[in-house]
Amino acid sequence: MKMLFILCALMLSGIAQAAPFSSGDAIAGKQFFEQNKCNRCHVQKMGGDGSAIFTRPNRIVNTPKQMIARFHYCSEASGIKLTPADEQNVGAFLNQTYYKFK
Ligand code: HEC
Numbered sequence: 001m002k003m004l005f006i007l008c009a010l011m012l013s014g015i016a017q018a019a020p021f022s023s024g025d026a027i028a029g030k031q032f033f034e035q036n037k038c039n040r041c042h043v044q045k046m047g048g049d050g051s052a053i054f055t056r057p058n059r060i061v062n063t064p065k066q067m068i069a070r071f072h073y074c075s076e077a078s079g080i081k082l083t084p085a086d087e088q089n090v091g092a093f094l095n096q097t098y099y100k101f102k
């Protein structure tokens with residue numbers, strides 16, 4: 001019985017440590033990002049390569065949670081509609097390509 005409990009606890013901790021945005025689809029996220037021209041303001045800010053905003057040394061997103069918060073900020077500023085599924089997809093794309101949060 002005790003063994004079963006330990007086994008369950010191990011399994012649950014495994015779920016809790018699942019990779020961030022593991023339910024997201026990075027390919028769909030990339031499509032969403034491009035279709036909605038997410039980089040248009042980032043290009044202006046960074047001058048040229050908009051994606052450099054995700055790897056700049058003083059970047060403002062340092063956790064998956066901050067990334068979602070930033071999505072809300074950017075989408076509200078620009079009128080881009082982002083569903084919870086889109087958030088997971090774009091998060092998976094940006095995390096796999098730039099942020100690499102574990
Ligand atoms: C209206 C202009 C605008 C649009 C459109 C926009 N963003 Fe942004 N975004 C910004 C600005 C400005 C910053 C930098 C804010 C700062 O440095 O304080 C930023 C920063 C970010 C960051 C954080 C970068 C870092 O420093 O780690 C992420 C992530 C991000 N944007 C995602 C998105 C996504 C995803 C979309 C499309 C759904 C999007 N943005 C569309 C203006 C925009």
